[in-house]
């Protein structure tokens with residue numbers, strides 16, 4: 001049967017990247033998406049903004065919602081200090097399978113716990129299952145209509161602390177209007193928009209960084 005796009009992306013990584021070299025894995029995926037097939041990775045332009053926020057926060061605990069093929073997982077994991085707890089959640093088993101292989105090819109499998117499941121089911125269990133009290137950094141890149149309900153779950157289950165940073169992808173395209181309205185109007189967050197473009201295109205998109213004030 002015909003391969004899937006994630007499987008073709010994995011092949012491109014295995015062919016063009018150097019095992020154990022995260023930078024080469026990132027470049028191989030970006031090259032594949034620019035010259036072979038577009039795919040919904042955060043990409044190189046927004047990826048640089050992601051890198052700068054992760055570096056600034058230097059988190060001890062990280063949550064990513066929406067692993068997809070592991071591109072942003074590799075971008076984040078390569079910047080983390082040893083001993084950081086990093087959980088990434090993926091709903092689609094086929095994507096999760098490819099992501100595991102891409103994360104391992106980059107040599108970062110020991111830094112990442114990839115969990116398969118829906119964010120809404122998992123968030124209430126994270127404390128119990130993974131011994132996390134709060135997250136220092138959260139990257140939202142999953143179903144766009146789950147951003148708002150999930151940030152409310154973070155608050156409800158006490159997963160945020162004063163200073164927790166949330167970074168949301170695609171706030172313009174495909175768009176997360178209700179989430180934006182919430183974080184920009186809530187007195188509990190200080191939000192800032194980072195203008196950019198939809199991965200590998202000239203279409204406007206951007207990232208919203210929100211600081212939880214407690």
Ligand SMILES: Nc1ncnc2c1ncn2CCCCCNC(=O)c1cc(-c2ccc(F)cc2)cc(O)c1O
Pocket residue numbers: 040041042065066067068089090091092117118119120141142143144146169170173174198199
């Ligand atoms: N842990 C979990 N819980 C719930 N859902 C979960 C999940 N883990 C996964 N999913 C299921 C979502 C999987 C995809 C999410 N991302 C997107 O839908 C996405 C779409 C575009 C896009 C833009 C313009 C276009 F013309 C077409 C597509 C760009 C992006 O950067 C995107 O991140």
Ligand SMILES: [Mg+2]
Pocket residue numbers: 040041042141169170
């Ligand atoms: Mg995205």
